[in-house]
Amino acid sequence: MAQNVAAFMENVIAKNPAQPEFHQAVQEVVETIWPVLDKRPEYRTHKILERIVEPERVLMFRVPWLDDKGEVQVNRGFRIEMNSAIGPYKGGLRFHPSVNLGILKFLAFEQVFKNSLTTLPMGGGKGGSDFDPKGKSDAEVMRFCQSFMTELCRHIGQFTDVPAGDIGVGGREIGFLFGQYKRIRNEFVGVLTGKGLNWGGSLIRPEATGYGAVYFAAEMLATRGDNFEGKTALVSGSGNVAQYTIEKLLDLGAKPVTCSDSSGYIYDEAGIDREKLAFLMELKNVKRGRVKEYAEKYSSAVYTPVDPNLDYNPLWDHKADAAFPSATQNEINGKDAANLLKNGVFVISEGANMPTTLDGINQFLEAGILYGPGKAANAGGVAVSGLEMSQNSLRLSWTREEVDQRLQGIMKSIHQASVDASKEFGMEGNYVAGANIAGFLKVADSMIDQGLV
Numbered sequence: 234m235a236q237n238v239a240a241f242m243e244n245v246i247a248k249n250p251a252q253p254e255f256h257q258a259v260q261e262v263v264e265t266i267w268p269v270l271d272k273r274p275e276y277r278t279h280k281i282l283e284r285i286v287e288p289e290r291v292l293m294f295r296v297p298w299l300d301d302k303g304e305v306q307v308n309r310g311f312r313i314e315m316n317s318a319i320g321p322y323k324g325g326l327r328f329h330p331s332v333n334l335g336i337l338k339f340l341a342f343e344q345v346f347k348n349s350l351t352t353l354p355m356g357g358g359k360g361g362s363d364f365d366p367k368g369k370s371d372a373e374v375m376r377f378c379q380s381f382m383t384e385l386c387r388h389i390g391q392f393t394d395v396p397a398g399d400i401g402v403g404g405r406e407i408g409f410l411f412g413q414y415k416r417i418r419n420e421f422v423g424v425l426t427g428k429g430l431n432w433g434g435s436l437i438r439p440e441a442t443g444y445g446a447v448y449f450a451a452e453m454l455a456t457r458g459d460n461f462e463g464k465t466a467l468v469s470g471s472g473n474v475a476q477y478t479i480e481k482l483l484d485l486g487a488k489p490v491t492c493s494d495s496s497g498y499i500y501d502e503a504g505i506d507r508e509k510l511a512f513l514m515e516l517k518n519v520k521r522g523r524v525k526e527y528a529e530k531y532s533s534a535v536y537t538p539v540d541p542n543l544d545y546n547p548l549w550d551h552k553a554d555a556a557f558p559s560a561t562q563n564e565i566n567g568k569d570a571a572n573l574l575k576n577g578v579f580v581i582s583e584g585a586n587m588p589t590t591l592d593g594i595n596q597f598l599e600a601g602i603l604y605g606p607g608k609a610a611n612a613g614g615v616a617v618s619g620l621e622m623s624q625n626s627l628r629l630s631w632t633r634e635e636v637d638q639r640l641q642g643i644m645k646s647i648h649q650a651s652v653d654a655s656k657e658f659g660m661e662g663n664y665v666a667g668a669n670i671a672g673f674l675k676v677a678d679s680m681i682d683q684g685l686v
Contacts, residue, residue: 234267245286252335254562258342258587259286261594265666266673268658281677288341290314292388293334296362298380300373310381312360314394315341318679321392322358323348323615323622325399328406332363336562340399343586344615346672347608350647353619358394360385366401367521378409386414389424391625397426397618400561403473403518404429404439423625426618430630435621437636438614442584443477444637445613445644446557446605450582451485452648453603453664462486465553467578469493469546470560471517471524474584474611478557479510491548493560494524496539498548503533545569552576559584567592574600583607598663609647609668616643 238260245259263282270276292312300306311334314322324344327337337359345357362381366374389396398407407427414424421433428434437444447461454460464487468475471492479489488504492513501509509531516522528536537547545568549556556578558564562585565573570593573581581597582605583589589597589606597604617640624630631639647668654674655667680686 238263238267241282249335249338252338254339254587255335255342257563257591258339261587261591261665262342262346262669262673265660265663265669268660269670269673272658275681276677279681281680284680285316285345285673285676286342288313288315288338289317291334291338292360292385294384296364296377296381296384298373298377301370306377308362308364308377308381310360310362310384311337312385312388312394312396313337313341313358314388315357315359316345316676317356318676318683319349320354320356321390322394323355323397323618324357324359325361325397326402326406326410327359327361327399328364328366328401329361330363330365332361337361339562340586343608345676346669347612348615348619349672349675350609350650350668351612351616351619351643352646353616353643355395355615355619355622358396359399360396361399361402364401366406371405374406375409378406379413382410382413383417385410386417389414391422391424391622395424395426395618395622397615400472403427423622426621428621433621433625435617435624435630435636436633437640438617438621439473440477440480441617441640442474442611442614443479443559444481445616445640446474446478446559446582446584446610447481447485448613448641448644449605449610449648450555450557450580450603452645453582453605454580456652457603460485461555464488464555464580465490466555466557467491467549467551467553467573468557468559469498469548469564469588470558470585471513472559474559474614475557476510476514476517478559478584479505479513482557483507483510487555490551490553492524492527493548496523497525497537498546499524499528499534499536500548500551501527501531501534545572549573550576553578555580555582557582557584558588560588561585562587563590565589565593567596569593570596574602579603581605582610584611586611594665598665601662604664606665606668608672609651609664612647613640613644616640
């Protein structure tokens with residue numbers, strides 16, 4: 234098997250040079266689903282693997298805009314429409330200087346399997362720009378979003394491709410993007426998710442990814458007759474995902490002790506309680522400040538700035554029971570994984586997309602801990618986006634309780650599908666294999682049903 238996987242990956246790398254994140258995402262999936270191909274040779278006959286790693290469409294365009302000084306700025310825009318076998322393309326837009334083709338292809342590839350797992354009819358896509366909203370005025374962000382959507386609007390639609398937010402794209406950006414779409418297309422439809430509640434958004438959408446990651450972890454703990462009561466949890470990031478992960482951990486009786494941003498992280502041994510969380514949310518969502526200010530306000534917290542010379546992240550080197558990487562890709566490397574295991578962490582639920590390197594994943598699997606990979610654990614966000622699409626189509630809105638109940642049901646069924654698939658193919662307890670296989674089977678069968686497309 235290893236030889237076949239290596240030969241397949243050699244071809245993928247040759248066709249997609251200088252895209253390491255995409256190579257990593259493909260390898261992780263291919264390694265786990267290879268036994269499926271042995272059991273079901275029709276997938277080989279139909280060249281499903283070769284087709285599933287190729288995007289159906291890649292869009293790349295320039296985005297010119299005026300800054301507040303009246304100077305012209307130029308960024309690059311992207312949309313990767315990866316796979317529409319089970320529904321319209323669905324996936325976020327990321328505005329961050331690190332955005333490039335390889336990162337968006339990895340995200341779009343992951344999204345295909347994640348969306349399949351939600352049980353909702355959504356294909357996979359991803360997009361964004363190397364634009365950095367940090368430090369920009371609202372007027373500059375608006376002008377950029379309007380220019381970006383002027384091009385993107387011709388490629389998306391409620392039955393074609395429905396983008397959402399991701400890193401750097403929150404409620405403000407979605408509002409500006411939606412306004413421009415409506416203005417150009419002269420139609421009010423659910424073409425974006427993550428909208429404001431007054432104009433088609435869904436309750437629980439901002440909370441969904443964080444809540445879902447905790448619900449998934451709770452399902453994993455339940456398989457061992459355990460729960461979150463009294464558990465200490467490490468959380469990275471301080472955006473939507475991290476904030477609502479912390480909130481739901483508090484609901485379930487856990488003690489979150491960390492959060493971070495690109496400048497550094499805080500460790501609060503006393504725990505981030507409701508009052509401290511409210512301060513953090515005000516700091517990040519309204520003031521757009523840095524987590525350092527948390528440590529300045531609360532003496533129980535210690536702030537550690539980022540040290541680029543370190544080959545590990547000290548955030549993951551604290552005694553704890555659970556970890557929720559909720560910041561960005563590859564934030565847990567091999568050394569971090571070893572530190573987590575050494576410090577007693579036995580349940581990990583990924584709020585971010587592919588936050589753990591292959592070396593780290595292998596260590597978690599070998600240790601036999603409860604490890605929920607991003608495509609399963611953080612599918613709550615896109616699941617509620619799918620529920621938002623349903624509400625838009627029905628021209629109604631569900632209560633907070635209804636949406637939360639549906640979210641819990643979806644996370645339960647994702648967990649069950651992952652467990653069942655891992656059992657069926659002889660890898661019981663391996664949530665990575667289970668999630669990849671469960672997501673793959675639905676997409677692969679749909680592709681065969683639809684002919685050579």
